[in-house]
Amino acid sequence: MQNVNPINFEKIKEEPKVNYLTNGFTVKSWLLTKDHKRIAILYLITVSAFFALGGTYASLIRLELLTPASDLLQSGTYNRVFTQHGIIMVFFFLIPSIPAILGNFLIPIMIGAKDLAFPKINLLSWYFYIIGGSLTLYALLQGGVDTGWTFYTPYSTTFSNSYVMAVGLGIFINGFSSILTGLNFIVTIHTMRAPGMTWFRMPLFVWAHYATSLVMLLGTPVIAITVLLLALERLARIGIFDPAIGGDPILFQHLFWFYSHPAVYIMILPGMGVISELISNFSRKKIFGYEFIAFSSIAIAVFGFLVWGHHMFVSGQSVYAGLVFSFLTMVVSVPSAIKVFNWSATLYKGQISYDTPMLYALFFIGLFLIGGLTGLFLGSIGLTVHLTDTYFIVAHFHYVMVGGQVLAYLGGLHYWWPKITGKMYSEFWSKIAAIIIFVGFNLTFFPQFILGYMGMPRRYASYPPEFQVLNIFSTAGASILAIGLIIPLIYLTYSIFFGEKASANPWLLPGLEWRTSSPPPTENFEETPIVYWEAYDFTEESGLDLEDARNKYKVTV
């Protein structure tokens, strides 16, 4: 077997005449591309734009909360700002971030395929995203929405005077983008694996996306239906959720969280996949407990559908339902714990490099740990009666969504940047930025745990003065965080034009994506690879000749 397809560094060092970036320069060649890598770039640009918009809203929120009174923003404006922050960040940044950008780019390459199973559907998914996003932007320009990202009824159906329907339609359409991406990934992973790429040879990044895709495919239709019902009530006054016309407001919450709890796993599983890659590859060692990490992703995806009621402990659901949901929440936290332990154990006796992606991975573990543990606090029903709807919740989900998913996204982006663009970024600035982000993040969100326990409710434009000191800390942290996020924008853009050229395998790793040129050719590989090594296999079996490589690249520490 060994000699079937040894990794030939000579060969992949040579650049192909055209890579996916140089294969056509017209606007049309981008907007009508069927290449998963180009679609990933389209997503990268548009998702980043939404991230910038969401970040602007976040800055406004933090500035307003600098003082107890609602002075910078009147409460009507403030309500719109936090609603739009949530909607943009959740539906238009976090959900598509890792799957649609990194997943899109890497899944076919990682399993040795030429493209996703349905290239046209992949492009279509981007157009759904763009149409949904444009509609939402249109609504924001017209005057925005003020319902909170949760759209609770009957406020959203009967009382809100804002553009609920336009935004709802935007989210509805955008949902198809998720569904199609999920479908595409599932089919691709089932049918397009290269010879020898068995399920248990797949990188954990692919496993995580498989689990995510299941949730996208099964969960997203529920939010679509919920939005439709909301529209029926708002436009046709058919009583579904508003008790004044015979509806039940709690029904909405069940439907909403039946999607949105699994959706929070859409917002973390891909990040966990990235972290598994980073931890294993930058310790230059096979990941500890591969199967356990792979199956814990699936377990999270499946059990994630059973705990939606933990968002409704004080919503008037029955005491017994509350107890069952509390119990199941405890159960679903175990697979996350398993992952954290396995990642930590992977470091043991590794050869750990301190490259920027690895810094992000370490920060991720620390922050996700806090996010996950506080999730247990919130799953403990007697405690959450006090904590729900306070800043404790806000801190919890920012620890998992920003400390978790966003850091994983940044780590992944830095890790695969040489592959995606063919350029290296500044090592120095990237480390500085990572550290600034870590510090800024903690300063922003840690005080919010304390604020929450003290009883400060969320979604407040004004608050009692005794909460001010901690809010000032939080706003100060947010400014640091903002700086930390702007720096990568600068040096990554700079690297595209002036960066050093990246070699095919700058980190010298065994994964398939490192066995093709940077950037890869349109069809990903010159010839279809045959896989005879396990994932994260650093032994000679994988064809990695480290002696040889070290000589060729002339590296010493």
Added chain:
Amino acid sequence: MQENSWVPLFPEQASTFAWQVDTLYFYMLAVSTVVGIGIVAAIIFFFIKYREKEKYATGAEIHGSIGLETTWSIIPFIFAMTVFVGGAYVFYNQTRPPVDTTEIYVVGKQWMWKFQHSSGQREINELHVPVGRNIKLTMTTEDVLHDVYIPAFRTKMDVIPGRYTTLWFNAIKPGKYHLFCAEYCGLNHSGMGGWIYVMEQRDFDNWLSGNVSGQTPVQAGQDLFQNKLGCASCHAGGASQRGAKLEGIYGKDIKLTNGQAVKADDEYIRNSILNPSGQIVEGFQPIMPTFKGQVTEEQLISLVAYIKSLSGSTSSSSTNSGSTMNSTSSGRETMNNGGTNSTNLVAPRADRGDSNSQGSNPNAPKTQSEPTNRER
């Protein structure tokens, strides 16, 4: 009453179960800190100890260990179970009021809280309660979701249109505590709050007598029942009456024509008034008209209180009726206490004509509205 009742980092423990919530919190905090520090320390240790000795060197070949996997699945699970059991225990105390409670009625509306004591006193955005008494709030709202949250008592409960929810507490410490609305409710959500005043019994009695009450809920309900709404024309009169007998039904199981039996609680009475054909009592015809849109939430509460009193299950009502209103120090609206018409601050939902019916944002320019959804 102290102005600033906030201990740094933690709100005051002012209810019987507050210490239980805090104990659970400290337990979780302690375990989380130990576990967290342990893991982080291990990571940092590995990170330094196993820094690559040589570029592109390969780490040790370790693939996993069933023993370790089992250990670190079971230990977190056990911790999670202790947390679950602790939480369930505290929750039980938070949600199960003792039998002997003093009931206070709460109606939320954008963006104010209205309280009514069973002795008739009404308050807005303030609630005075005696220390050491079991207080049960029976709550509903006239418009959107709200949530009564009193951090010092470590409890909160959503207030839901179209039904009653309850929240109970027993305050252990006189003082002035924050009352917040914790469920987002539109424009002035953050302004929808106030204060809970916990008073020694003696001060509370003084306060009660200083705030001469209007009609008690039971009296107001009786007035509605007998005169205003004419319920009595069918539900009173002894053997000849056409409607079901209401004396003594509260808390009993009622048999319906469809064979089901339901417990006659507040919710049941409320539904019977608003949607009578939904639950016909065995042996009766579906002839009762609906009163939906004709009674306000506060009138409904009075009716419920009155019907409860027919079963002798309400706290004694105050007798000093007909006197002038009780003004509360921070009440934003003047309250009348007279007849059933003027008792109620707000007209029924169906004919509310004030700015509130325009939803959360009366300031919004007309062009910003989506008129299709506004039928009122």
